[in-house]
Amino acid sequence: xxxxxxxxxxxxxxxxxxxxTCSHNNIATNDYITWYQQFPSQGPRFIIxxxxxxxxxxxxSLFIPxxxxxxxxxxxxxxxxxxxxxxxxxxxxxxxxxxxxRGTSLIxxx
Amino acid sequence: GAVxxxxxxxxxxxxxxSVKIECRSLDFQATTMFWYRQxxxxxxxxxxxxxxxxxxxxxxxxxxxxxxxxxxSLTLSTLTVTSAHPEDSSFYICSARDGLAGTAPDTQYFGPxxxxxxx
Numbered sequence: 001x002x003x004x005x006x007x008x009x010x011x012x013x014x015x016x017x018x019x020x021t022c023s024h025n026n027i028a029t030n031d032y033i034t035w036y037q038q039f040p041s042q043g044p045r046f047i048i049x050x051x052x053x054x055x056x057x058x059x060x061s062l063f064i065p066x067x068x069x070x071x072x073x074x075x076x077x078x079x080x081x082x083x084x085x086x087x088x089x090x091x092x093x094x095x096x097x098x099x100x101x102r103g104t105s106l107i108x109x110x
Numbered sequence: 111g112a113v114x115x116x117x118x119x120x121x122x123x124x125x126x127x128s129v130k131i132e133c134r135s136l137d138f139q140a141t142t143m144f145w146y147r148q149x150x151x152x153x154x155x156x157x158x159x160x161x162x163x164x165x166x167x168x169x170x171x172x173x174x175x176x177x178x179x180x181x182x183s184l185t186l187s188t189l190t191v192t193s194a195h196p197e198d199s200s201f202y203i204c205s206a207r208d209g210l211a212g213t214a215p216d217t218q219y220f221g222p223x224x225x226x227x228x229x
């Protein structure tokens with residue numbers, strides 16, 4: 001299983017763009033990269049998933065360089081409600097066992 | 111999107127009793143479900159992988175006789191904490207893989223979690 005490394009914590013302010021980078025040096029050829037958001041006392045919520053280059057949805061963008069050894073979750077114009085823990089997971093489509101690293105605790109300040 | 115429910119959302123029990131937690135995929139079939147435990151300020155720890163119609167696969171260090179998992183249908187998995195003790199107090203979360211018609215290639219959908227407090 002590809003191990004992931006993320007910053008433990010980040011601080012930002014309302015309205016700013018936040019970029020959280022995840023390192024996954026041992027990512028396998030068929031692995032996908034998935035990001036989740038978790039609020040206290042709630043289950044994780046799917047944010048975005050990608051394989052290569054750039055993926056964008058209504059809440060975030062995911063940038064994956066050509067070597068795929070890292071990925072960056074980009075949250076545009078964060079608000080206080082984006083304060084949460086963000087996890088990146090890497091695994092083979094359809095068969096991987098999702099294991100969570102420590103995640104990144106994002107705190108958005110007024 | 112796909113929805114996973116858990117019941118109960120919280121439970122308080124006495125030491126020595128057993129507690130059952132249900133995990134349901136409401137609008138999709140889940141051949142595989144996962145059970146996690148999360149202590150305060152920590153990440154999710156995978157306890158076991160539950161496959162419909164077969165025995166669960168437990169992670170190292172998780173007692174299968176204490177944490178009984180049953181996955182009798184494609185939409186329901188249960189976790190029973192037997193003879194619960196205060197150290198079992200935690201936040202239990204299930205997830206289900208939508209491998210049939212998900213909106214992404216391989217997406218896990220998580221339940222809201224169950225807060226277990228053992229007195």
